[in-house]
Amino acid sequence: MKTLIIYASKTGTTEKCASILNKNLKDSTMINLSRIQNEDIDKYDIIIIGTPIRMGIIDKRVKKFISKNYNILKNKKTAYFICCGFNENWKQYYDQNFSKELLDNAIIYDTFGGDLNIDKQKGLDKFIVKMVSKSMDKNRKIEILNKNINNFIENIKEVNNPY
Numbered sequence: 755m756k757t758l759i760i761y762a763s764k765t766g767t768t769e770k771c772a773s774i775l776n777k778n779l780k781d782s783t784m785i786n787l788s789r790i791q792n793e794d795i796d797k798y799d800i801i802i803i804g805t806p807i808r809m810g811i812i813d814k815r816v817k818k819f820i821s822k823n824y825n826i827l828k829n830k831k832t833a834y835f836i837c838c839g840f841n842e843n844w845k846q847y848y849d850q851n852f853s854k855e856l857l858d859n860a861i862i863y864d865t866f867g868g869d870l871n872i873d874k875q876k877g878l879d880k881f882i883v884k885m886v887s888k889s890m891d892k893n894r895k896i897e898i899l900n901k902n903i904n905n906f907i908e909n910i911k912e913v914n915n916p917y
């Protein structure tokens with residue numbers, strides 16, 4: 755089965771997670787939406803969509819891709835992952851950004867955690883991260899959740915190779 759991993763990423767976390775999926779899945783292709791927006795997705799059997807969350811919202815390139823391909827996505831084998839710093843809100847991010855129809859049809863949707871490195875931010879984002887960091891509990895860990903990634907891969911593999 756051909757698998758497409760399509761994503762957007764501003765500071766590289768979502769891209770890193772997409773690469774881990776790509777390394778662990780057979781016959782997969784990785785596409786960064788900042789480079790290619792017009793891929794014919796019909797030729798893939800499974801479509802995995804990854805996006806970071808900023809200010810509670812998915813990346814605008816991912817949003818555009820989903821609206822453009824909505825009718826294909828709702829009838830395909832799909833899976834979604836988000837990268838976010840505040841994992842406790844992950845379900846809310848899905849409810850606010852994805853239709854119930856797409857989520858109900860998905861093999862799996864989950865959070866892969868995230869990263870919030872001040873040195874990777876620019877402009878307004880840097881300012882926001884500085885402000886947020888000041889009010890954050892110093893013991894709070896913002897990290898990639900390898901356990902969730904591994905579970906996600908297992909779910910895709912089951913569909914890819916059920917026997």
Ligand SMILES: Cc1cc2nc3c(=O)[nH]c(=O)nc-3n(C[C@H](O)[C@H](O)[C@H](O)COP(=O)(O)O)c2cc1C
Nearest residue numbers: 763764765766767768806809810838839840868869
């Ligand atoms: C300006 C800004 C706003 C953010 N807003 C949120 C948010 O609303 N909720 C959240 O959980 N994480 C938030 N984050 C954390 C990002 O989701 C996290 O840094 C993620 O790893 C970014 O992925 P990327 O490197 O692929 O762009 C924010 C980060 C920045 C820089």
